Amino acid sequence: MNSTIFTLYLLIIGIIQISASKNQTKFSLTTPSLLLQFDTSTSNVLSSIQSTDPTDPTSTRTFSNPSATLFSIEIVNATSLFTIDSKNPTATRTLTSTTPTQTTATWSYPQLSTTVSLHFTSSEPFINIVPSITFPDNINHGIATFTLSIPMNPSTEDAVFFPDSYGVESSGTNGYSGTYPSAAAAMQHMAISSSTGPGIYVAAHDKSGDWKELGYDGSTCFHVKIVPVGATKPVPTWSAEYSVSIAALPKITDSNPLYKSASELYREFIFEEPAAEWLRRGMIKNRLPDHLKNSHVWLNTGWQCHDVFEDVQGDPATAQGRVEDVVGLWRDLGMKTPVGLHYYEWQQGPDPDPSSRYLFDTHYPDYFPGRVSSSGTTVKQFSKTVKETLDVYTYPYINGRIFDLTCDSYIADDGESVCVKVPSSMKLFSSSNTDLSVPTENYGSGPDFCIANPATEYWQNKIGATVEELVNEYGSSGVYIDQVASASMNLCYDPSHNHTIANGHWWRNGYLGMFNKIHELVGDSTNAPMVTESNSEIYMDMVEGYLPLTAFAKPFASSSNGNILVPAFSFVYGGYYNAFGAEFYQADFTDIPYLRSKIAGMLITGTQIGWFSLGGIEDDACGEMGLYDLFMDKENLDVNQYIVDSANIRSELVDFFLNGRQYPNPVADPAPKIAGTNWEYLDVMTGTWVSEHASEVVVLLCNVADSDKQFTLTLDFTTYGWKEGDQYKMDGSDEVFTVDSGNVQVVDMDVESTGIEVLRFALVQ
Template identity: 25%
Template sequence: MNHRLVFSVVMSLLLFGNSSGFAQSTIETTIDAGDLVLKFTRSDDGASLTSIVDKATGRELLAEDRAAFFECVLRKTGTQEDVSITSETGWTQVEIDAAEGDKPFAVRWSGAKNLGPEAAAIRVKASASLDSSKSRISWDLAVETGEDQKTWALRRVAFPQVALADLGAESELLFPSAAGEVKRNPCAKKANYAGLYPGGWSLSMQLMAYYGSDSQAKAVPGLYFSMHDPLGATKTISAKARSDGRSLVLKFDHPAEDMDRAGNGFSLSGRAVWQLLRGDWFDAAMIYREWVAEAEWYPQLAPEGRADTPQWMRELPVWIISGLDGKTGERWGLYGKAGGSPEAVMPDVERFAETVGVPVGFHWYNWHEIPFNDDYPHYFPAKPGFAEAVARLQEKDIYVMPYMNGRLWDSHDRGVEDFQFTSVALPAAAKDEAGQPFFETYRSKQADGETVRLAVMCPFTAIWQEKICETVLRLMNQCGTKGVYIDQVAAAKPVLCFDRSHGHPTGGGNWWVSGYRQGLEKIRKDMPSGHMITTECNAEPFIREFDGYLTWHWQSQDQQPVFPAVYGGSIQMFGRAYRGELNDDDLATRMKASQQLVYGEQIGWFHPRIIDQKENAAFIKQIIALRWHLRRYFYAGRMARPPKPLGEIPIVRADWRWKPDWWVEHPAVYTGAWRLPDENKVVFFAVNVSSRPITCRAALDLADYGLKGEEMQATHLAVDETMNITKTSSTVPRRPDHPLTIPEKTAWAWEVHDRGQHHQ
């Protein structure tokens, strides 16, 4: 491939504000990677990124008020004094390689001249590989502080960071929160998003993108701005609009390994990738999907999906949750011991399964004698009759998945007594720089009324790995459960542990993920065939170790199915927090269930008594039936670009009850598409959640979905009152554009394939 590096030298006399007349030279260096063109300006004591241009349109993407290319924060030994050095200024020497051909481009900064003599050993090197065919630049960064110096410890490194110019009112920011969120006009709306990765509550992936919306008459190019880190090292990811509303700063900020030790260094885990983007969130997701197959956490996929996930789990269409207070349809009566007994949960669970007539997953809370979020991790004994109830349910294709926690140990782990916390758990607890454990509190109370304090355990320790494994295998081998839910692993963000006795680097690095991986791989090796494990939320670097992610938190107004677009087929996503079952005709329930279907999730986390509510039950039965009938698309296929419905489509609005007054708006027709690429088959969904018929159309080119020819065979799928699928076949043109009227509260699907292809 041809890479072109063009040097243009601009010498200017920049007189300092003194009588010496000392002249500072600047040199501009242009990096050309296809249509993505960058410019660096080197001065005598720094180097700055001063331009990012789309060569095809001539558009400048970089803001005038630029951000430093990198920032290093160091701490002086024996103090709490932190100082910052950036790429811009303060260096004894700066060099830019005269790269030729395929030789990587590099910039070197040496000697932080304002931090004293020992800072002379500080060096930073940024190097880049260029891919002209993709208009892509992939960055690496290394920082040395001098192994022998005793004065400065590197605390964190912000790299890369870039200030992008406002792309206008139709611009969009893709931020990797939960399912993925797309924020319109982020500069004017003063966007401010940040979180610690990996943490499924806030940051599930490492990709961002800022681009012009395709709703504009002329597409505006943007930038794909992501970390391709295959090990999932801890990092803060942020996107923040500046106060003047004219620019957006995107940044990755990495805590350094051994950040409490002078002389430490930093090497970027993976590569920071910039690519010119002419498209939207789905195009950015496809770039990221192409890369993640190289990541440490990506599972091996076969033609039928993940062979290490049991077939029943790959196919499962619906989940229910019970084990609560047993009195109402309210979901969250978790605290206390009243719920969870077999006699309390069995009647509703069995009745739900009989009504829907398909395999059901049952998430069983409070199966244990201890209260919820109290006395962890001593879950046994189980409530009387638990194992017998499990066997009975699973004979009826009701797959039982009990709850346990994967992070926390109660500091008073036998009522109000310290049973094993100090003697067993404390050495393995994650600790701050002062050597103190990290404690968390929830709503749970001890018998004496005091709030339960739960310590975050370090996943790198054998003690914690073995404790999780012991509980999981006991549930499977002694109680017979087909699955176990291990709470919080892919939900909660890492903590920076400083206990050197654990054997991991202090502070940053990838040890949080690798520690969990070690323990979970042992579980997968030892658990019986045909069993599975799941966890909460959807932080990506744990995918290979789990069979399912509980995506109950996908509740955002601005979310798009970015995570399913990237990871569809590699893990089963299931569950939303419904919280609307007391309303017999609940719009929020219809909106969530429809979104689950088009996102490729297993439907539900319903309370089983939802079947007693005529309107809710009638609707979710349609969704469940379609999910069951088309299940292979979701474990052996992948998401395709969701079609956009056109026409006069009303906006519906409902309180999703995630938090008080959690109102979500959406067009009344939900759409989606999933492919079986090896078979050239596509299924399209359209679901009308409103209370009146809606006429709409979808302007499609079926060639964009991998189908060939000018005419295709389509089978329309609808669900009758008995949950049977009715099918109607027809021939459709490559560009179908005819209107259709979808009845109220109705879910439809169309399977489309080449005309000459045999259809089952």
């Protein structure tokens, strides 16, 4: 039987030194900031990675872990699935260097008849790794998954970055995993570093948005799991369409935190021409109607976690009364800007009997007709009234992803033909294979749902027609289409859907087709903006608003598990997206400074404030979320005023939030951490935004405490792209300052209790 050959090709372009020749047992591969050591006496061959701090050539660190497995491959044949990996004891390992820009490491498996190769391409500062496999002509094999790992040996001094929603940092010994694209992995880069030495950047460099799993186990490695385009199909050869890339990172400092140094590299890749597909429509400012640009506060009629809702919250007359009361109060307190309203439970269904109403998470994608109140108020009348009298814009809820297996449309239209399908057992794919099953989901609301395939014309037309009716017949200002940017891409193996089997660009292209159909029917996004849940990057060109609830489920200061929210997403994509909303609870009103900290967290990240639930039910496990009575309680007038003040300040800074980028937040000293209801928070929260062309810097200072605060603020203007010798002014002063050492200190800041201060700096032209 022929030997199995596993080959690693390392192609390095740039300033490179390679010490190797043909059939060597050891060699070293160097770039200015990375040194890779290879040794065939080790099972992984790649024995260590040395990182040199790009800002300090004297600072180095070696990453190595013999417990890690460099790669693992799931292969299918006609009857089953089997696995091979880099640590197989029967494999023979050799090294070959054929040119100064290419190195090959080979694993030979004597009991198999398959040749597997990994191709690595690189350009400074990256070393890129691309897997490929070749099967012999006389053997029918396919690939199910390919997992590539980057060995690590973390310590408790390390911090790790993972792209969960806006971004999260934690202890280097905490693990993370998420499937991309989804809320759990909104971008594709990970990183590790410390304040005492350099680190490593690990990313999937994919500009098309295919499915992958990103992970860090907290002890041995980062990994990227790839499902090939055409997975499980018999193929003579396969090569991944993108690389897994590594680069050196500097040690962590206050002005250059881990998320920033890693995200700078990721942004460099994403924006390099040809840029990622989701950047094709350019900056978000050109796609938003004025009312959405300026909706600095959001309400919802009655979101409740666990998806169990108050029955009356979507009744048009009830919703109108609550909106009129709360927004009317805010208007009296000085709010001048539009308000967004996320409208749940507006749907009735064909039977007008209230007991037969289509409840939340049932009957999707069937909704119509809408509810009519006992007073005769309709959904359309409600939307029209609050828009004309209160400048409130409604976005009814629909779901863009799941299909109720018991609904009328599913039964009448052969719904199963639209569903995503997966193999009942993993084996070699055949176009005549009928051994496929429909995965289902259940949300506790009764019915099971399949995942509708967005590449099907049926689903694109169905969602398009639903949106058209809501906008053109019901007077909606836009539509909230749930789950699109939150849930993971689902692999599909149904050949009748006319897309590549399993993975590929079809998922993103399918949703792109759905949104194109929507705007063909209702006009462009300035007429009818679409918004969705969470902030996965690949949907950026399709929607005009992200609802990043999972981002704000993490603290800014610290938590019991060490996770903190970091604004990596706004650093990479500031100017290219719009976001609104976080979850608020009745319990928040028992700790007002903590409640202010949640509002301030939204303000400093450029997120439209609120998404406050008006209705709700008693749910001890979830936490009660209906806030209408609390807003109307005179004891909470100060809370309402804080919301109004935050909205008005956001209005003054909206150009920064829509066109600029967020940079690392300066640290107020002292700024004690306060124990809040769910986690600690800083009593002075700060945020820094840089204008579109980097000519202005704005710093927000939010004192969420009940007492005045005095502190020192240190700003490093070189962090924001300004250069030594640049001259600038501070708003309100004629004095001209010069960037020399890169730092300016603003001493003895004094921010009154609950105050929000804004510092503006502008280059002198």
